[in-house]
Amino acid sequence: MNIQEAPYDAYQLVWFKSSYSGDEGGECVEVAVSPDAVHVRDSKDRTGPRLTFSAAEWSAFVSYVAALD
Template structure:
């Protein structure tokens, strides 16, 4: 399994870890986890899928 490292906390964090996520990158995976519960599980995505998701939200192409 790919090791995910370099976790970054959302810039929308209130500094107390409330209502925030972190994103980390590995060689073949991108991970997303809850800042308050880092051991509670990680959603993983292929880098291309993650890039498509980011592009969609940046251009507001939902729905």
Template sequence: MNFAESTELVWFKSSHSAGDGGECVEVATCPTTIHIRDSKQNPATAPTLTVPATAWQAFLGLARS
């Protein structure tokens, strides 16, 4: 069982998401994985992208440059 299966995920919105409901991305972090979803959809049924924490860090590094 991984961390996400044993604990409820705590989601937070991106600081770059618009306050009017558009372009909303939510992220939940775990020790070894990052979970990403589009919060414009119903959170209970929205698909979730799960990536290794190392891949997320690499993505953020590229996005910042």
């Protein structure tokens, strides 16, 4: 996992809000997928830092969270 300041190419990514994020303006997460990474950012600070995961890291995270359900 890397933490990055949003570079200019961040605006070319197609972001979508997590299905677990509500519409009340609370804790909202957005995700974008590129050929080499999965990017995660705070929807309330779209130009701020974001997390970048490899496909393997993201898959492990999603599998772990799904097992908690």
